[in-house]
Amino acid sequence: MYPSAPPDAYNKFSAGAPPTAPPPATYQLPTMNTPRTGGGLTRWSTGLFHCMDDPGNCLITCVCPCITFGQVADIVDKGTCPCLASGTVYALICASTAMGCLYSCFYRSKMRAQFDLEEGDCPDFLVHFCCEYCALCQEYRELKNRGFDLGIGWAANADRQRRGVTGASVMGAPGIPVGMMR
Numbered sequence: 001m002y003p004s005a006p007p008d009a010y011n012k013f014s015a016g017a018p019p020t021a022p023p024p025a026t027y028q029l030p031t032m033n034t035p036r037t038g039g040g041l042t043r044w045s046t047g048l049f050h051c052m053d054d055p056g057n058c059l060i061t062c063v064c065p066c067i068t069f070g071q072v073a074d075i076v077d078k079g080t081c082p083c084l085a086s087g088t089v090y091a092l093i094c095a096s097t098a099m100g101c102l103y104s105c106f107y108r109s110k111m112r113a114q115f116d117l118e119e120g121d122c123p124d125f126l127v128h129f130c131c132e133y134c135a136l137c138q139e140y141r142e143l144k145n146r147g148f149d150l151g152i153g154w155a156a157n158a159d160r161q162r163r164g165v166t167g168a169s170v171m172g173a174p175g176i177p178v179g180m181m182r
Contacts, residue, residue, distance in 0.1 A: 066091040071150040079154030101128035
């Protein structure tokens with residue numbers, strides 16, 4: 001009567017098995033000791049306006065963006081300028097000129113170069129000028145999705161990699177089974 005459609009022709013959220021969760025992320029620092037390989041540019045792991053993918057970071061960035069900037073800058077600078085110093089410089093620039101975006105856009109460019117990320121439709125300075133908090137949140141999420149624990153800084157991340165530690169879990173907190181997530 002009706003021709004049968006291939007299984008992938010149906011909407012994946014209709015009847016049938018629920019969508020599968022992605023495999024758990026492993027803790028790898030891809031550009032720490034390994035050279036970048038040639039090839040095309042990669043996409044950001046999350047969009048610019050996906051701030052609520054990490055509501056905790058979104059709140060911290062809205063209240064005190066110098067914290068998020070300091071954490072991102074510490075990882076991007078590979079520990080040469082600590083989180084506190086970068087965050088303080090950013091806060092002073094914001095307090096004196098209200099143009100911290102001019103400072104933070106350089107770190108976005110530096111991060112894109114390190115991870116071969118595409119620039120997108122707007123240049124980095126324009127992204128930071130128009131959407132400073134969203135840009136900081138996106139950079140934070142990108143580093144987090146690449147296996148960095150931004151709360152411990154570059155030195156501790158490098159030490160974890162040297163020791164071969166996989167996964168960045170909170171001490172004492174049980175893992176959440178994939179089947180229990182909504």
